[in-house]
Amino acid sequence: MISLTIITILLISIALVRGQTAGTTTTTWDCCEPACGYTSNLSAGARGPVRSCNKTNGPAAAGAQNACFTQGGQAFSCSSYQPIIISNTLSYGFAGHGNTATATCCKCYQFMWTSGAAAGKSMIVQAINAGGITDTDFDIYTPGGGVGDYNGCTAQYGAPSGGWGRQYGGDTRTTTFFELILTA
Template sequence: MFTSRALFLGILAALSAATCLHAQTSGTTTTTWDCCEPACGYASNLSSGAKGPVKSCNKSNGPAASGAQNACFASSGNLAFSCDKYQPIIVNNTLSYGFAGHGNTATSTCCKCYQFTWTSGAAAGKSMIVQAINAGGITDTDFDIYTPGGGVGDYNACTAQYGAPSGGWGRQYGGVTSDSQCSELPSNLQAGCHWRWQWAGGDVNEWQITYKQVNCPSQLTSISGCTPASI
C-alpha cells in the first residue's frame, strides 16, 4: 500500500511540474532604435486602466510640442521623436530596466511592464524589466528592446533627428555588430549602445526568454510618463 501511494504521489508531482513548465511564457528578444514617436504616445492606444500617454520628444530631446506629428510619417513641420531616455538602465550585474515594443495590438500592451529572463545567448540567466511603449508588427511573445544602434527596422526617423545613415547605424535590422561601432552614434546614445555588448554580452537578437507581467518600477513610469493598471 505504501509503495503504491508513494508511486501515485510521485506521478502527481511529475505532472504538476510538467504543468508549471508548460505554463511558462516563452519568447525572444530583438533590438530597435528607429527614433520614431512610440505608438503608446497616443492616448487612444493605451491599455485599459493606463494613465499616460507615453512621452515623446522633439528633435533635441525636449518635450514634443502639442500636435506634433510622428517623425516616421511626416517629413517637415512640428515633429515628434522617441526620447533618448528610453535607453536600457543597468540595475546590477544580473538585472537591467528598459523599454520595448511588445505585441501587435497596442491597446493590449501599451504601458504594461514585463520581466523576462534570458535562457540562451551570452545573457542567459540575466533578467530585464521593460515597459512596453510601442506595439505593432511585433508578436505577442517577443520583445523589441529599445537599444541605440539596435537597428531602425521598417521606419527611420534617426536620419531626421541625428543625421544617421539612411539605413540607420549598422544593419537596418539588428543594428551595429560590435561594441566599437557604438562610437558612430551621437554621444547621448552611446551608453545605451554599449549596454548591449558590455552588459548583455552580445547581439541580443533572437535570444530566447521566459517572461511574465509585473508591476512597473517607478523608475520606468517616471521616465515614460505612463502608468498601467496594477496587477
C-alpha cells in the first residue's frame, strides 16, 4: 500500500496548478447525500459519482433517495468524508464548492489558510457538493460543522432538529486556493 506521504508527493508533482484565487472556508456536516452522488451532476471528465451511504454508513442501496429531499430517503453523506490530518501543516478532505455541481463535481483543490489559527496550513479537498456556495468559497465537511438549509443528521444519527454546530457555516477563515489538475 502506498503511504499518504508518497501520494501527497505524487499529487503535487503531477498536478498542474490553475491560477491562484482568494476565498473563504466554512465548515458543514448536514449528513445529506452529496450533489456529486448523482451521475447527472458530474463535471466534464469526472469519474464517479461519489459514494453515498445508508443510515449506518454502509453503501446506500441502488436508487436510494437523498434523505434531505425525500421523506424516508435512505441516502446520506458517509462518515468517511471527515478531514484526515496528514501532518501539522497538511490535511485532506471533502468540500462543497460552487453554485452548480456540474461545474465543480469531483475536482480537487489545494488551499492555504491566510488568517486565523490555521494560517499557513494547507488542505487538499475534493469537491463533492455544491449549491449556495460561491466559486471562491469552500464548505469543508467537518463533523459538528453545522447544517445549512437541510439536516439529514436527525434521520441518520438522531441529531437535534438544528443539527450540531453553528448553522450556515461554522468557522470562517480566509484562504488562497489553487485548482489541481491531475495529468496521466
